Amino acid sequence: xxxxxxxxxxxxxxxxxxxxxxxxxxxxxxxxxxxxxxxxxxxxxxxxxxxxxxxxxxxxxxxxxxxxxxxxxxxxxxxxxxxxxxxxxxxxxxxxxxxxxxxxxxxxxxxxxxxxx
Amino acid sequence: xxxxxxxxxxxxxxxxxxxxxxxxxxxxxxxxxxxxxxxxxxxxxxxxxxxxxxxxxxxxxxxxxxxxxxxxxxxxxxxxxxxxxxxxxxxxxxxxxxxxxxxxxxxxxxxxxxxxx
Amino acid sequence: xxxxxxxxxxxxxxxxxxxxxxxxxxxxxxxxxxxxxxxxxxxxxxxxxxxxxxxxxxxxxxxxxxxxxxxxxxxxxxxxxxxxxxxxxxxxxxxxxxxxxxxxxxxxxxxxxxxxx
Amino acid sequence: xxxxxxxxxxxxxxxxxxxxxxxxxxxxxxxxxxxxxxxxxxxxxxxxxxxxxxxxxxxxxxxxxxxxxxxxxxxxxxxxxxxxxxxxxxxxxxxxxxxxxxxxxxxxxxxxxxxxx
Numbered sequence: 001x002x003x004x005x006x007x008x009x010x011x012x013x014x015x016x017x018x019x020x021x022x023x024x025x026x027x028x029x030x031x032x033x034x035x036x037x038x039x040x041x042x043x044x045x046x047x048x049x050x051x052x053x054x055x056x057x058x059x060x061x062x063x064x065x066x067x068x069x070x071x072x073x074x075x076x077x078x079x080x081x082x083x084x085x086x087x088x089x090x091x092x093x094x095x096x097x098x099x100x101x102x103x104x105x106x107x108x109x110x111x112x113x114x115x116x117x
Numbered sequence: 118x119x120x121x122x123x124x125x126x127x128x129x130x131x132x133x134x135x136x137x138x139x140x141x142x143x144x145x146x147x148x149x150x151x152x153x154x155x156x157x158x159x160x161x162x163x164x165x166x167x168x169x170x171x172x173x174x175x176x177x178x179x180x181x182x183x184x185x186x187x188x189x190x191x192x193x194x195x196x197x198x199x200x201x202x203x204x205x206x207x208x209x210x211x212x213x214x215x216x217x218x219x220x221x222x223x224x225x226x227x228x229x230x231x232x233x234x
Numbered sequence: 235x236x237x238x239x240x241x242x243x244x245x246x247x248x249x250x251x252x253x254x255x256x257x258x259x260x261x262x263x264x265x266x267x268x269x270x271x272x273x274x275x276x277x278x279x280x281x282x283x284x285x286x287x288x289x290x291x292x293x294x295x296x297x298x299x300x301x302x303x304x305x306x307x308x309x310x311x312x313x314x315x316x317x318x319x320x321x322x323x324x325x326x327x328x329x330x331x332x333x334x335x336x337x338x339x340x341x342x343x344x345x346x347x348x349x350x351x
Numbered sequence: 352x353x354x355x356x357x358x359x360x361x362x363x364x365x366x367x368x369x370x371x372x373x374x375x376x377x378x379x380x381x382x383x384x385x386x387x388x389x390x391x392x393x394x395x396x397x398x399x400x401x402x403x404x405x406x407x408x409x410x411x412x413x414x415x416x417x418x419x420x421x422x423x424x425x426x427x428x429x430x431x432x433x434x435x436x437x438x439x440x441x442x443x444x445x446x447x448x449x450x451x452x453x454x455x456x457x458x459x460x461x462x463x464x465x466x467x468x
Binding site: 024029035036038039040042043045046047 | 386
């Protein structure tokens, strides 16, 4: 199977170019659009309990999935404008996280992520 | 080349499980964490002009890339908890966008995205 | 007691002008800064249960209060740049909400806010 | 003139109580709702230039003002649930900012806010 992220990447670039949207898609604007979509994602969950959020109906799941798609679309567009390799960035970040949050020999994280905030 | 998104997916799942973080990672909480990271992304760009945002230094680009990594990490985690296929969701959303924003024969989008807001 | 919001308003304007920050404080940039602070607010709550979020320690409450202050500061600055009367805007919005979410004679809202999402 | 923020405060509390919304309005949920509204605010500005954002039409300004109202409404609700005095929090934050960003005798800020990010 080919790398699906690379395929999306090319398709999203062609989509923006065909509509002459490069002029709107500065990194600053794309970051705003991404954060706007993250806000829409929140709205689906804000009045749900954590339990309810883990038991969405198929229709709710589909709507949430489309918001997630918007976020990934802007993330890919932003990576194109900045020349960032998203996969490499995640790998770098995971290496940082592995050092920062070592696994405890007792099976518990040495430091609980919640304290990170 | 194998599908790098799938590889990250498995690695992120193992990372969370090894630290017993599944208990914190409800869809509601992951949506919040993702939006928090989107807020951090904004902070890199908020006082820059659009032009400056397109001319980041290598060090700034690296810091922005790490914020983008955080967003993708939480997006993948959320897709795992909700059983969402991210690539399929982007494909569905792109099909919607292609209908919604047709390419004008004159080479301009029939409807400018900015009017969408 | 004088109107404390008006007092803050004048003080925030003087603060920005003394530092020549008007040049950075376009409405677009202020909206970004506000959303960035909203993201920081989220980070305090993202791994807490709803119950925990209602039982913060005094120190946590103080940190959250300072994030809320940042949000209000940027909201006031944005209202200055746009010529918006914040109090009047809230009054208009509350009138809309009163029509949209009437109180049920049985003591329950005719339409639960959660369905709004 | 009475303190308009205090008046809004009482009215918003009565509004939520009459609809039995206190059960949804945990601090965690209110933080999410606030951030969701901040995301909607962004959407008004994301494709505008900074100059355009400073020259909104009356209708655009009204729509933006209503988003700002939503943010202030949730900020006041959150302050109620956490027992936070918003005005005092802004005063504390401004004292911090005055130390952090002293005014330069030459009329320039000693440290430009943009470097803060």
